[in-house]
Amino acid sequence: MNKQVICIVCPKGCKVLVNEENGVYTTTGNACNRGNIYGIQEAIEPKRMLTSTVKINGALHQRCPVVSSGPIKKELIMEALKVLETVSLSAPVTIEQIICHNICDSGVDILVSHTMGKTNDL
Amino acid sequence: MKQNKVIIIGGGSAGLACAIALREKGIQDILLLEKENELGGILNQCIHNGFGLHMYKKEYTGPMYAQHHIDRFMELQIPYIIDATVLDISEDKIVTVSEPNGIYSIQAEVIVLAMGARERTRGNIQIPGDRCVGVWTAGNAQKYLNMDGYLVGKRIFILGSGDIGLIMARRLSLAKAKVVGVAEIMPYSNGLTRNIVQCLHDFDIPLYLSHTITQIKGDGRVEGITLCQVDENRQPLFETAKNFEVDTVLLSVGLIPDNVLSEKAKVSLDLKTKGPIVDSELMTSTPGIFACGNVLHIHDLVDHVSMEGILVASSIIKYFEDNDSLDLIPVKSKGFLNYVLPQSINPKSDTVLLKYRVSKPMTKGILRIICNDQVLLKIPKVDLHPSEMQSFNLTKVILDKINSNVIVELSDE
Numbered sequence: 001m002n003k004q005v006i007c008i009v010c011p012k013g014c015k016v017l018v019n020e021e022n023g024v025y026t027t028t029g030n031a032c033n034r035g036n037i038y039g040i041q042e043a044i045e046p047k048r049m050l051t052s053t054v055k056i057n058g059a060l061h062q063r064c065p066v067v068s069s070g071p072i073k074k075e076l077i078m079e080a081l082k083v084l085e086t087v088s089l090s091a092p093v094t095i096e097q098i099i100c101h102n103i104c105d106s107g108v109d110i111l112v113s114h115t116m117g118k119t120n121d122l
Numbered sequence: 123m124k125q126n127k128v129i130i131i132g133g134g135s136a137g138l139a140c141a142i143a144l145r146e147k148g149i150q151d152i153l154l155l156e157k158e159n160e161l162g163g164i165l166n167q168c169i170h171n172g173f174g175l176h177m178y179k180k181e182y183t184g185p186m187y188a189q190h191h192i193d194r195f196m197e198l199q200i201p202y203i204i205d206a207t208v209l210d211i212s213e214d215k216i217v218t219v220s221e222p223n224g225i226y227s228i229q230a231e232v233i234v235l236a237m238g239a240r241e242r243t244r245g246n247i248q249i250p251g252d253r254c255v256g257v258w259t260a261g262n263a264q265k266y267l268n269m270d271g272y273l274v275g276k277r278i279f280i281l282g283s284g285d286i287g288l289i290m291a292r293r294l295s296l297a298k299a300k301v302v303g304v305a306e307i308m309p310y311s312n313g314l315t316r317n318i319v320q321c322l323h324d325f326d327i328p329l330y331l332s333h334t335i336t337q338i339k340g341d342g343r344v345e346g347i348t349l350c351q352v353d354e355n356r357q358p359l360f361e362t363a364k365n366f367e368v369d370t371v372l373l374s375v376g377l378i379p380d381n382v383l384s385e386k387a388k389v390s391l392d393l394k395t396k397g398p399i400v401d402s403e404l405m406t407s408t409p410g411i412f413a414c415g416n417v418l419h420i421h422d423l424v425d426h427v428s429m430e431g432i433l434v435a436s437s438i439i440k441y442f443e444d445n446d447s448l449d450l451i452p453v454k455s456k457g458f459l460n461y462v463l464p465q466s467i468n469p470k471s472d473t474v475l476l477k478y479r480v481s482k483p484m485t486k487g488i489l490r491i492i493c494n495d496q497v498l499l500k501i502p503k504v505d506l507h508p509s510e511m512q513s514f515n516l517t518k519v520i521l522d523k524i525n526s527n528v529i530v531e532l533s534d535e
Contacts, residue, residue: 006319013315048320049171051183053268057265060160062271065169065185074324095189097229113169114185114346115193 134163435521
């Protein structure tokens, strides 16, 4: 198996070719070892941080920003967003408060990313 | 008249960092004025992660990065007013503000300009066509979506491949809008590689380099656009015209430092940076008025904005100790440089952080610091890109050798 990956570790943006043979992964085109690690991870199981918003009542704004506690499998992102569509928070909320445990069995939680007070407290 | 020792205009990343650093250095009499209804500035709408890599070695989201500073600001009990629009600043540092309690003037000893930037609009770049609904700046669309929960359209074309445009391409895709394409007039993208990969490639969004929108069509609402390739002089090649059916056009075509107030205080502006001309203490041409963050020049990383706010705080302390004006040494740029900041060196500065942007992508270059026809420093550089601000620290050893005009030159040999 061959897979072309653009490394995002630094601004250089190396074009890394990941090659798999009998379960052994090798890379070419990367200028450093970080490109090797990134390229292989990206070829085996690409992961992304997930940031979005959920509905919030009683706050200054209608939406509350949220973030995943760690990178989540790319293929689970759309499913996770569907779950977040059903979440509705009430102010106040505090930064890093968990609003969703182990979303889509990914092992990753979803956290509030901004403290939002109740509007009448402001 | 009400009086304050330091008035900071703007409660975004630059203003907050400056206020916190000033208070930590013992300045008590500070007043921060913010025109929005909360502190944090533009960070509050930038819900994606990747902020704070340099300052905190973490990848905060925008709101998290802001919260970090807001919490510290509140802990220090620094006075501030929200919903406060500054109407005027005079040369003798009288600030006129309109806030919920009324309109009044305040005499300041020092003013910090931290008003940030505005987005360039359709008017700024003059896209021909119908004047229909559905043409948005990317930042405005971002605010609507991330804070108010409104999606600005369903089939969207984005003009400009700066980071805001790319981030919005992903955000809109995740919000189930169809991003039909991103066009960039330059032959290279102005966004970070990671954003090209994670915002465009992940969603199979095509990037049209050396292309621009030559027409927006729509009766009432945007119905479509015409995209043309451009030649090396950025002139459209009309025979390459392609039409796209879209209901929305997002513009991510650059930011302009917001210096309407600075000009009222007779602060001289730089034609290249569109921000105040400053010395190495980040003091403007009006003594006692300092500038930091996007109002000074456009940054790509918030970390650098915060650091500028902190630098201004140190400069203000020095200014209070001794505000004699010293002869400034002009700094000029030469070669493949768009600009160099600061525009002059103040002999008071112990070190000077030179910031610059290159005028074209370069795989390697040589940066020279020249004074009296003598090369003081020769620094090899690799992988330079106009979208990435570069910096270089001039240490005391080098500064001691500088006694007249400094030239910062970037060449390819």
